[in-house]
Amino acid sequence: MFNPRPQDAPIDTQAQAQMKTKLDQLAKPVGGLGQLETLAIKLAGIEGTADLQTAKRCCLVFAGDHGVEKAGVSSTPRKVTWVQSLNTLAGHTTVASLAKANRCQVKVVDVGVDHDLSGTGVIDKKVNWGTQNMVTSPAMTRDEALQALQAGYDVALDSIREGNQLLLVGELGIGNTTPAAAMISVLLQIPAATVVGRGSVISDQRLIHKTRVVEDAIINWQPDPTDPIDVLSKVGGFEIGAKAGAMLCAAEHGVPLILDGFLSYAGAVLTEKLVPGTTQHLIASHFSRETGSKLALDWLGLTPLLDLQMAVGEGSGAVLLLGLIDSLQSVLANMNTLDDIAVQFKD
Numbered sequence: 001m002f003n004p005r006p007q008d009a010p011i012d013t014q015a016q017a018q019m020k021t022k023l024d025q026l027a028k029p030v031g032g033l034g035q036l037e038t039l040a041i042k043l044a045g046i047e048g049t050a051d052l053q054t055a056k057r058c059c060l061v062f063a064g065d066h067g068v069e070k071a072g073v074s075s076t077p078r079k080v081t082w083v084q085s086l087n088t089l090a091g092h093t094t095v096a097s098l099a100k101a102n103r104c105q106v107k108v109v110d111v112g113v114d115h116d117l118s119g120t121g122v123i124d125k126k127v128n129w130g131t132q133n134m135v136t137s138p139a140m141t142r143d144e145a146l147q148a149l150q151a152g153y154d155v156a157l158d159s160i161r162e163g164n165q166l167l168l169v170g171e172l173g174i175g176n177t178t179p180a181a182a183m184i185s186v187l188l189q190i191p192a193a194t195v196v197g198r199g200s201v202i203s204d205q206r207l208i209h210k211t212r213v214v215e216d217a218i219i220n221w222q223p224d225p226t227d228p229i230d231v232l233s234k235v236g237g238f239e240i241g242a243k244a245g246a247m248l249c250a251a252e253h254g255v256p257l258i259l260d261g262f263l264s265y266a267g268a269v270l271t272e273k274l275v276p277g278t279t280q281h282l283i284a285s286h287f288s289r290e291t292g293s294k295l296a297l298d299w300l301g302l303t304p305l306l307d308l309q310m311a312v313g314e315g316s317g318a319v320l321l322l323g324l325i326d327s328l329q330s331v332l333a334n335m336n337t338l339d340d341i342a343v344q345f346k347d
């Protein structure tokens with residue numbers, strides 16, 4: 001049964017200092033590449049080397065359905081979860097097309113889709129055929145919550161053993177912005193209305209209803225904010241738990257993990273509550289436009305590099321960050337140093 005290790009791989013401060021020196025010696029103003037330099041230093045600390053390893057990367061798209069979708073919290077039909085799971089493998093979704101442009105492998109992992117995807121190429125880690133409607137019953141059992149975490153951990157471990165140097169996480173799960181908001185609300189002890197948003201686009205009226213659904217679920221099951229597994233089981237989702245499992249695995253193995261949007265933030269908050277300090281191994285790619293993103297990111301202490309007002313999910317924003325990482329590698333590989341051009345700064 002899933003048992004998160006208390007210790008992540010250490011952050012290598014020596015590798016970070018080496019990267020800072022390397023960046024400062026390049027023929028440009030000191031710190032001129034701004035957040036790109038912060039990213040380079042963070043990656044060096046996680047990987048334990050100033051010689052960044054980023055060529056082989058894999059996006060894990062965890063897919064699951066949500067009983068709460070039956071409560072009318074989304075305008076998108078449930079079947080989109082399984083249809084887009086297959087379309088991702090066929091290369092035709094947002095994440096799949098961006099992954100092609102950014103040389104990233106994509107795996108789709110069924111952790112709770114309400115459809116038979118066996119024999120399709122989707123990795124089968126099905127915990128159940130969707131969660132329960134969290135208004136009328138807890139979303140899942142405690143055992144199922146642990147299974148979801150374990151599924152994410154195992155797929156991440158396989159991907160690391162295959163030689164992947166960067167892991168990215170995304171998701172497909174119609175209705176999942178509702179449990180994500182509920183989890184963040186409980187874990188951070190903030191009102192539901194501050195974190196419930198429009199997901200894959202809903203009307204003002206449905207937004208009011210969605211907020212009430214989250215409030216009702218929390219009142220009905222009283223998830224314990226000091227027990228992250230209790231929160232995941234009562235108001236969570238299988239793919240959110242699986243993402244958290246992948247984050248724990250990446251942190252344990254010194255592999256940087258790139259977050260996508262709001263559902264990743266919920267997974268990261270869960271992860272940080274399970275094993276404090278894990279966030280040091282996580283990279284925020286973009287600022288999701290979902291309500292509650294700022295509150296979650298601020299609590300995590302993460303600053304995303306991109307703000308494109310995106311709210312697709314799937315891993316699409318995470319994959320876009322690879323373009324910046326490749327650009328960073330080009331800078332490190334090709335730029336002159338100040339010595340090369342015989343320039344010294346005056347103090």
Ligand SMILES: O=C(O)c1ccc[n+]([C@@H]2O[C@H](COP(=O)([O-])O)[C@@H](O)[C@H]2O)c1
Pocket residue numbers: 073074075076171172173174175176177178198199200201260261262263288289290310311312313314
């Ligand atoms: O990544 C995000 O920030 C994000 C924000 C809003 C929606 N989504 C995606 O849209 C779906 C959930 O939307 P909803 O309205 O059904 O809860 C799910 O498949 C997510 O991947 C993703």
Ligand SMILES: Cc1cc2nc[nH]c2cc1C
Pocket residue numbers: 076080084171172173200312313314
């Ligand atoms: C088409 C579609 C694709 C998605 N991918 C993630 N969430 C989604 C929601 C919709 C509506």
